[in-house]
Amino acid sequence: VSGVRVAVIGCGLQGSEHLRALSSIDDVEVAAIADLNEARLAEVGERFGVAHRYTDASRLLEHDLDLVTVCTMPDTHSALVIDALAAGANVLCEKPLARSAAEALPMVRAAEEANRLLMVGFNMRYMSATAAVRRFVAEGLLGDFVCARGFMLMDEVPWWGKHYVNEISGGGALNATAIHMLDLLSWLAGNPKPLTATASMATVFPAKRSASAPPGAAAAYDVEDVLFGHVRFEGGFWISLEGTWVYDRPGLNYSFDLLGTRGQAHLDPLELFTERDGQVVEVSEDVPADLDIEGAVNPTVEAAVASTRAGEKAAELADGREALVIQAIVDALYRSARAGHEVEVEVPADPETPA
Numbered sequence: 001v002s003g004v005r006v007a008v009i010g011c012g013l014q015g016s017e018h019l020r021a022l023s024s025i026d027d028v029e030v031a032a033i034a035d036l037n038e039a040r041l042a043e044v045g046e047r048f049g050v051a052h053r054y055t056d057a058s059r060l061l062e063h064d065l066d067l068v069t070v071c072t073m074p075d076t077h078s079a080l081v082i083d084a085l086a087a088g089a090n091v092l093c094e095k096p097l098a099r100s101a102a103e104a105l106p107m108v109r110a111a112e113e114a115n116r117l118l119m120v121g122f123n124m125r126y127m128s129a130t131a132a133v134r135r136f137v138a139e140g141l142l143g144d145f146v147c148a149r150g151f152m153l154m155d156e157v158p159w160w161g162k163h164y165v166n167e168i169s170g171g172g173a174l175n176a177t178a179i180h181m182l183d184l185l186s187w188l189a190g191n192p193k194p195l196t197a198t199a200s201m202a203t204v205f206p207a208k209r210s211a212s213a214p215p216g217a218a219a220a221y222d223v224e225d226v227l228f229g230h231v232r233f234e235g236g237f238w239i240s241l242e243g244t245w246v247y248d249r250p251g252l253n254y255s256f257d258l259l260g261t262r263g264q265a266h267l268d269p270l271e272l273f274t275e276r277d278g279q280v281v282e283v284s285e286d287v288p289a290d291l292d293i294e295g296a297v298n299p300t301v302e303a304a305v306a307s308t309r310a311g312e313k314a315a316e317l318a319d320g321r322e323a324l325v326i327q328a329i330v331d332a333l334y335r336s337a338r339a340g341h342e343v344e345v346e347v348p349a350d351p352e353t354p355a
């Protein structure tokens, strides 16, 4: 296929971002969009010039589609992704893949059975600073991976979607936000096998942020808005992770330190160090600032379109299996925080196939 036929399900904040990204890619036809909210569907359809609009996503899937991007909240990802794959489309699903690893596994298996691509919108992988860290690692300047610490500290609850309702989101500051950093660090380190996890978490709202809350939010709010965790991987690597929505420093603060046996990478600002002849040398490169977490939606969607065209996933894009393991780590962090001690990471196993 040269002209790629794409449909977007969910026209909220992120669905609009996908449509904006799609409108800048050559040879893409946005065949249809869907949203339960009719007013939003009409407004977004007008804005991006999409004529076929549905409140029922199954009608959208009657179109002949090469790629469906799923931009609804996590509670509907599983059913929509499985239906889109069954209809023969490749899928780019927004993060988090699901509310739990148990919910993610059938999605991954559906993609494998349909022989279609399941790609996940962990767009931090496409930030320009990330690419520089990848080059630095590939050149051997970091050495072997020792450990990482990463944080995503936000000064607001994401009120635009119901990210604060556990049944809808599968979790707050971790499953909605810091999961980006967890995926990024795990991927940069070569996706080692996670072994155990420990975490502590708290819900600070409504002590903070009640002034900005929409009506009814206080009654429904049941997620953590602070979680700090620690994950151990096979081979000794570990990640220390911090996420919150009630940080008082303005904006979205995120960065990491990745420590190696020879050097160190700091994400924001990008600072790369390596050791030469016993001396620490800075080898940072200048990277364009536009490809931050938000700017990186564009290359993520472009990569999903290119992967669809090629019939093969771009190397940087997260696939379903990787996202399944990330959900298993998220599950373990929540289980640990509830239990008050370290727990094993349990990736759900595929059902036995008869020999």
Ligand SMILES: NC(=O)c1ccc[n+]([C@@H]2O[C@H](COP(=O)([O-])OP(=O)(O)OC[C@H]3O[C@@H](n4cnc5c(N)ncnc54)[C@H](O)[C@@H]3O)[C@@H](O)[C@H]2O)c1
Residues within 6 Å of the ligand: 009, 010, 011, 012, 013, 014, 015, 034, 035, 036, 037, 040, 055, 056, 057, 071, 072, 073, 074, 076, 094, 095, 096, 121, 122, 123, 160, 161, 162, 176, 293
């Ligand atoms: N990668 C990123 O940086 C990033 C940024 C923001 C959001 N997200 C992710 O995108 C997803 C959506 O988040 P959001 O903030 O845009 O939420 P949102 O609430 O703004 O938008 C979701 C939209 O989906 C619609 N919807 C729900 N169920 C539907 C169904 N069955 N069929 C059709 N439409 C349906 C809703 O009416 C709503 O308009 C979440 O998984 C979120 O984590 C990712």
